[in-house]
Amino acid sequence: MIATQLQYQVTQDRIKQFYNSLSALQGSASSWLRDLQVRDIRDKIAELESALEQYDSLTTGDIKYIVVERLADLPNALIKARLLAGLSQRELARQTRQSLLKIQQWERDGYSRVSVDVIRSIAATLPIELRGWARTDVDPPSRPALKTLLARAGLPKEVYDDVIVPAGFEGIARDDEIDRRLERLFGLGVAQFANGAGFDAVPLRFKLPANAEQSRTRAYASYVEGVCSIIATTQPSVTGELPKHWSEMRRLLFPDGVISLATAVRQCWSVGIGVIGLRDKVAFHGACRRVDGRATIILKPSSRHSSRWLFSLIHEIFHIISEDGDFTLIEGDETSRDRREAPNERRANRFAAMVLTNGALADAFTMVSRRSGGRVTNLTAAVRAAADFYRIPVGILANLVAEDVQSSGRANWWGSAEKLQPIEENSWKIVRDVFIESFDRRFLNSTEAAVLYQLLETRDE
Incomplete structure (x- = not known):
């Protein structure tokens, strides 16, 4: 920005030079290089003229004082406030008992090497209203x-x-x-x-696990609410009407009949459901939210495999289609008894299972039971046979059988189910890539974009 009358005059001279150069270029033959140079000169002229206008507004009394809410805004605010007060650099130096050389150097460097205490002491002599962490009597915590x-x-x-x-x-x-x-x-x-504030309790429609730590639960629920609200900002339209029968949902999510996580997530975005995956290790399994007609799903299964991610996705979709109005739901750990025994969770699980097995869940279970003879040691071969016969991805059926075995108290078969999962790309990355190609970034501010970047950042795994 322009800080002195001399800089103001130099800026005026530069603008005249640019206008002369522009006239010369416009008189020459048209070419892509000439057009590029013309655009560049016009941009520079606009930038310099804006600086002149700012200087004029500060020195003609149109502005009464400068409001500063953040420490990062103080350096430029000091120069603006000095101009607003009608002070030269020499007069400010005398007023603040600093040397003229220091004031000139500090303004030239944007006060980058000056302590916060000195910056605040200078601000105290100028027409500046300090708010938030820029206030002279408040220091932010380390x-x-x-x-x-x-x-x-x-x-x-x-x-x-x-x-x-x-x-x-x-x-x-x-x-x-x-x-x-x-x-x-x-x-x-x-x-x-x-000042001791805590996280607000997000109004949850469903009960979290009884043993969940309350402060941690409130904090993470607030975090999920914030992430969902940012994602909702990127959704181009409100969530459309969703089918409530499993067969219609299957046709929506897999229009070509092929079970695919990427396809299902793309279809969600196409009907206005934003989907993102998180990778933190907090013991929550996922979340869904609808506010002002925009639905968002957060996936966070403990497994890399798409079979678990698909099941979780459709499970959350069930909550969206079965609940009216605005709501927020954060799922407890996927193996917790509270979650498995809740009636609405059972309905959501069955809905997801029917979608993924094309309605053949009961028949597939019957074949698995018959072929295994009720023995856990025979389940692997039985699951393979039933999956092949009913054209169900073997990893999906294996997970459904493992859940059934655990719920009945017979054994823990999740390790064997894991071995039946296909070797495939990391599911978090699949969801991340679809998010990047689907979300509308035009309405994000810089902070929202930065938060999303952190959530989407690739790590070596």
Whole structure:
């Protein structure tokens, strides 16, 4: 920005030079290179003229004072406020008992090497209204202190390290970005947490596990709510009318008849259901939410295999089609008794099973029981035979049988079911790639885009 009258005059001279260059170019023969140069010069002229207008508005009394809410905005605000006060750099130096050389250097460098205390002391002499962390009587907590505050409030360590304060965040600007991320996800900034605020209880339609730690549950529920609200911002349209019968849902999710996680997720996006996968290790299995007509699903199965991800996806779809109005549901661990025995969870599980087996669930189970002779040791061969006969992906049927065996108390057959899963691409990456090709990023602000980037970032696994 323009900080002195001399810079103002230099800027005017540069604009005249650019206009002369523009006139010369416009008189030459048209070419792609000439057109590119013309656009570049016009952009530079517009930028310089905007700087002149800003300087004029600050020096003509149109603005009364400068409002600053974030520390990162203070350096430019100091220059604006000095101009607004009608002070030269020399007069500001005298007023703040600093040397003229220091003021000139600080403004030239954007106050990048000046302590926050000195910046605040200069601000106190100028027409600046300080708010939030820019206030002179408030100091933000250090990174370790903030992490401790959020942990005490229940925020899982993984969320803090991976999303709120990822590696490489340094400096005042990053502190402000942390504040913005907290405000966007939880509706609370650093100041509120420093003053003892906790995470609001998200109104859940369904009951979480009875043994869930309350503070951690509230914190993660608030996090899920925030993530879902960002995803809803990227959805181009409200969720359409969804079929309620399993056969119609199967045709919607797999129009070519081939069971595919990528196809199912794309079909969800096509009807206005945003889908994303999370990879934190917090003991929750997934979530779904509908607010203002926009539905969102978060998948977080413990397995990499698409059979489990598909089952979870359709399970959450059932909740969306069976509930009216706005709601938020966070699933407990997929093997928890509370979840397995809840009536609506059973209905959701059966709906998903019918979609994935094309209605052959009971017949397939009958064949597995008959061929295995009731012996767990014979289940692998029996599952293979039934899957082949009824044209059910063997990994899907294996998981359904493992769940049935565990529910009946006979044994834990999940290890054997795991061995029947096909070798395939990481399911989280499949869901991530469909998200990237489907979401509408035009309505995201920089903070929302940064949060999504952290959630979608590829890691070596």
